[in-house]
Amino acid sequence: MEKELQEVLNELVGEESLEKFRVEYEKLIIALKKSHENEKRLMTKCRELKAEISSNSLKVEMALKLSHEDQTTILSLKKELEKAWEMQDASNEREKTYKETIKHLQHDVEHLNDLVEQSALLAASEGKSVGDLLKLKDELTAERDTLLSEVVTLRENIEITTTKQYEAEEANMKAQEKILQLQQDIQVCQNECSRETRQKEKLEKEVKQLRANIEAQHLEIKSLHAQCHRSHEEHLKMEQHLHEQKVVNERASKELELLHLRNIKLQHENEHNAISIEHLTNENHQRASELKMEKEEVSQMKHEIAKLTKIRENTQKKLRMIEGQKLEQMMDEALSNFLAQSGLSIMMLVVILIRVAASDERDRLCQLNQQQDWLGGEIETAQKHLECDKRKIDELIREKEMLTKNLIKAANATERQLDLVKLHEQTKKTLDQEILNYKDEAQKQRKIIFHLEKERDRYINEASDLTQKVLLSMEDLKVQEMEIFEYKKKIAEADTKLKQQQNLYEAVRAERNNYSKSLLDTQQEIMEMKCKMKAMSQETGQLTEEIRSKDAALVKEHQEFQRVEKEKEALKAELQKMKQQAQDAKQYMENQDREEQKLIKMISETDTEKARLKKELEQASDPSTFELIQKIHSLQRRLITKSEEVVEKELLLQAVTSELNMYETQTQEYKYEIERLAEELRNVKKKYYMQKRKEQTCREKERSLVQAEQPLIMPQRIDGPRFTGGGFSMKQGNKIAV
CATH class of the missing domain: 1.10.287.2610 (Helix Hairpins)
Structure with missing residues (x-):
């Protein structure tokens, strides 16, 4: 594949x-x-x-x-x-x-x-x-x-x-x-x-x-x-996309024409808008002047209204005063006439007069209220006119701003449209060229697509076959895994056997495909391995003989080592004795040194005594002095003999220590020799065991190869490599039972 x-x-x-x-x-x-x-x-x-x-x-x-x-x-x-x-x-x-x-x-x-x-x-x-x-x-x-x-x-x-x-x-x-x-x-x-x-x-x-x-x-x-x-x-x-590009190209050409017409229309509209803007600006100026006039009139009217209100208040006050005076005069005259004509009481007259005055006052107040309402209505109308004028001014300003913005937008749009027209012309040329290229490529692509579709169908069929095979192999794998898991559960108590079988299983699984691919090469290797095994068996025989000879030599060396150890122990005992003697001698020497010091002290004392006695002898000879001199001589002789004995013992100690050192060096040499021989023996044993392992592995390989020669293993085809899944061949015939 x-x-x-x-x-x-x-x-x-x-x-x-x-x-x-x-x-x-x-x-x-x-x-x-x-x-x-x-x-x-x-x-x-x-x-x-x-x-x-x-x-x-x-x-x-x-x-x-x-x-x-x-x-x-x-x-x-x-x-x-x-x-x-x-x-x-x-x-x-x-x-x-x-x-x-x-x-x-x-x-x-x-x-x-x-x-x-x-x-x-x-x-x-x-x-x-x-x-x-x-x-x-x-x-x-x-x-x-x-x-x-x-x-x-x-x-x-x-x-x-x-x-x-x-x-x-x-x-x-x-x-x-x-x-x-x-x-x-x-x-x-x-x-x-x-x-x-x-x-x-x-x-x-x-x-x-x-x-x-x-x-x-x-x-x-x-x-x-x-x-x-x-x-x-x-x-x-x-x-x-190629097909769509063609359609887009056609649309673009149509849009170009439409844009050209639209551009002409926009230019006409632009000119018309410019004229209307000029007209509107003139109207705007006129309306602004009118607004100014109206504002001035409004301010004048406000001023006049304020004056009129003041005048009205003053006149109302004056009228009230005049009317009051007139009423009083009229009341006095009427009272006098009425009293003269009829004999009514004063109280009744007062009541009647008050009622008449109240009715007159009510009428006057109604008139004043009416006047006040009329003036308020006029003020409100004037204010409404002012607000309407303000709104109109604001609307005109907005219209002016909108027109300026529209003008700018129209100018920008015209520029954009011109740029678009140029771009569309360029793109039209490039698209025409691309369309020609795409047509050529489309023919090539159709051929390639036809070829690829055929290959795709073929690959789809192969993929479906392969997926089915993979699924089957995966199912087989799962079944085998479950079986392996159960077997491992059963063999969990015997760890050593499990490890050996795992190693064998791994080795067989790793080398299974190689053995199935190249069976003829393995047979040649078997022949070579047999020759090697013969050579190895000869080598193992030689090695066993060497090991026996080395073992015999080692036994001899061991006996020699034991003998040397015994001698060493005896020497150690002698050395201990010598050391004890040396310590005793040392102690004795120390005692002798002490005695020597004492003797030296005594000699010095005797010398002084001798000197004193000499003086006395010179003065007069005495037998006691003679005895003292003899004692001194005897002490000196004893001291000389003791010092000679110490020297002899020191020499003896030196000889013993040198002998001990010699024995220690000999024992050290023996030790090194024994260690060297033990190391050689270990190396020989290692070689022997390695050779044994090699021989065992060769036998196991030979056994596995003999098993591999069964009719379950089919040699792979040499026509090319095959795609395998999970370490297993995809073909049903190439399954290997382990």
Whole structure:
């Protein structure tokens, strides 16, 4: 499959238009290879982790069982301890009771002795019969004997209880030591359990991580498939884009014409807008002047209104005063006339006058209110006129601003339209050229697409076949994994066999594909291995003979070494003796030195005495001085002999030390020789064991190759490499049973 993919890529290399597709296909192939390798690696890791988890779980279970058993033993030991303590307490109580009884008995014995003495005294004093006293004495002695026997038994009981107590204490100590040991064992088991649980959690995390990686790899494969699909869709889109570009080009040409017409229309509108703007500016100036006039009129009217209000107030005051005066005069005249004509009372007249004045006052007030309302209405109308004028001014200003903005926009739009026209002309030319190029490329692309569609159908069929095969192989893998897992569970107790089988399984699985690919080469290797095995067997025979000879030499050397060791021990004993002698000699020398010092002191004293005596001799000869001189001479002779003995002993010590040094160097040389021979023996043994292992591996390989020669293994085709999944061949015929 890889060869076919490579051929397809080589076909795509020459064409520049399909360079992008070629690069994407290469990436896809690389990603598939990586994902396949990762899948293989992860599957192997998953298997290893599952096996480790199962073995660890079994270990944890065993540790938990052990801890449970230890707890039961601890509980039983605690119970035994409690019993021992209870027994000890009981023995202590018994001991106390025994001691108390002994004290009582001793007290009774003393009391009886006192009684015997008293009875003896009484017998002597009162003159009782001797027979009664003897009887009493016999009874008392019998009682004393019984008490003494009881004391002896009690003492024996005390000794027994003390021995039991000591035994109980020893048992207690042993039990406590055992409890401490068990607690330590439990602690160790708990630590192991916690370590195993941590390791288990770690392994579970790794498994989860590996599963996540596998899922990520699957997602990556899916994304690559999707990318391939997208590239195909992009190709289709390119064709659609070409078609759309043609349509767009036609539309652009039509739009160009429309824009040209629109440009002419906009120019006319622009001119018309300029004329209308001039007209509006003139109107604006007129309205502004009118507004100024109206504002002045309004201010004048406000001023006149204020004046009129003042005048009205003044006139109202004057009118009120005049009317009051007139009323008073009229009232006086009317009263006088009325009083003259009719004889009415003054009070009635006053009431009538007040009513008349009130009605007149009401009429006047109504008139004034009407005037005031009229003036307020006029003021409001004037204010409304002012507000309307203000609004009109604001509207005119806004219209002016809008017109200026529209003018600017129109100018910008015209410029843009001109630029667009130029751009469209340029794009039209380029698009015409591109359309011609696209037409040429479209013909090429149609041919390539036709070819690619054929290949795609072929690849889709192959991919579906391959996916079915992969699924079948994955199912087989899962079944095999489950079987392996069950077998590993069964063989968890025998760790050594499991490791050997795992190693064999790994070696066979690693070398399975190589053996299936090149069976003929392996047969040649078998022949070579047989020759090598013969040579190795000869070498092993030689090595065994060498080992025997070396062993014999080693035995001899060992005997020699033992002899030397014995001599060394004897020399050590002699050396110890010599050292002791040397110490004694040293002690003796020190004593001699002390004596020498004393003698020197004595000599000095004798010298002084001699000098003194000489003087005395010179004065007068005395026999005592002669004796002193003889003593001095004898002391000097003794000193000389002692110093000679010390020198001889020092020489003897030097000779002994030199001999000891010589023996030590000899023993050191013997040691080095023995170590060298032991090292040589170890090296020879290593070579022998290595040769044995090589021979064993060769036999195992030969056995596995003999098994591999069974009809289950089919040699792979040599027509090219095949895409394999999970370390297994995709073909059903190439399955290998392990």
